[in-house]
Amino acid sequence: MRRQPMIVAHRGSNAVLPEHSLAAYAEALELGVDALECDVRLTRDGHLVLHHDRLVNRTSDGQGAVSDLSLRELRAMDFAVNRDVPDGPEYSRIVTLPELLELIGDRPVKLLVETKHPTRYGARVERRLFATLKRYPHVDAEVMSFSRAALHRARVMSPATPLVWLFQYPLGPAPSFARTIGADVRMVLKRLEMIDRAHRAGRQVYVWTVNDPGEALILAKHGVDAIISDRPDVIRQALLPA
Numbered sequence: 001m002r003r004q005p006m007i008v009a010h011r012g013s014n015a016v017l018p019e020h021s022l023a024a025y026a027e028a029l030e031l032g033v034d035a036l037e038c039d040v041r042l043t044r045d046g047h048l049v050l051h052h053d054r055l056v057n058r059t060s061d062g063q064g065a066v067s068d069l070s071l072r073e074l075r076a077m078d079f080a081v082n083r084d085v086p087d088g089p090e091y092s093r094i095v096t097l098p099e100l101l102e103l104i105g106d107r108p109v110k111l112l113v114e115t116k117h118p119t120r121y122g123a124r125v126e127r128r129l130f131a132t133l134k135r136y137p138h139v140d141a142e143v144m145s146f147s148r149a150a151l152h153r154a155r156v157m158s159p160a161t162p163l164v165w166l167f168q169y170p171l172g173p174a175p176s177f178a179r180t181i182g183a184d185v186r187m188v189l190k191r192l193e194m195i196d197r198a199h200r201a202g203r204q205v206y207v208w209t210v211n212d213p214g215e216a217l218i219l220a221k222h223g224v225d226a227i228i229s230d231r232p233d234v235i236r237q238a239l240l241p242a
Contacts, residue, residue: 020050035110117147213238
């Protein structure tokens with residue numbers, strides 16, 4: 001019997017709660033997901049915070065680039081301004097990577113951390129990331145990036161950490177040091193043979209961002225190793241044994 005894919009909560013359960021909020025991650029853990037996914041960016045004063053976009057304009061009531069702002073300035077912003085959720089910092093306050101690691105604690109879930117590039121801070125992002133992860137050795141972390149240079153740095157800094165190369169379009173062979181490829185769902189559904197090809201090459205296949213139950217069933221049938229979703233509740237239900 002084929003093993004079911006790992007279900008990964010993309011920015012937490014972000015279809016129902018503010019993305020990257022502690023509430024979204026707590027909800028995902030309550031659902032029993034296999035892994036959490038987050039994006040990290042470095043603030044002006046050297047803190048790793050969870051945020052996808054370069055700018056905070058879309059996700060908060062503030063403006064500007066994360067890299068130009070201090071953690072204190074980011075803490076003053078409301079990151080639930082566009083969502084109908086209760087009041088409270090677990091919904092509205094930007095989250096640091098250590099706060100997410102503390103939330104995970106000793107739970108048996110993976111953490112997939114994407115470093116966002118390009119950024120003015122370059123290798124400082126990976127250096128701070130591994131310095132932080134070192135303080136939480138019980139957390140099973142993997143590092144992801146679209147940047148080959150970032151993955152190469154990660155390989156040098158922490159040879160034992162599993163790496164995931166992300167891509168949206170076919171970009172040639174994956175880096176030899178990335179044991180997993182992370183591909184856009186639209187591309188994978190058009191090239192389902194790539195799953196078996198990657199497996200024959202000894203690589204795992206993670207697919208993002210999968211919110212349609214029918215697509216999840218197709219991907220599971222073809223043996224993908226992980227499904228990254230904004231709706232882990234819906235995908236988990238779809239993949240339950242009949």
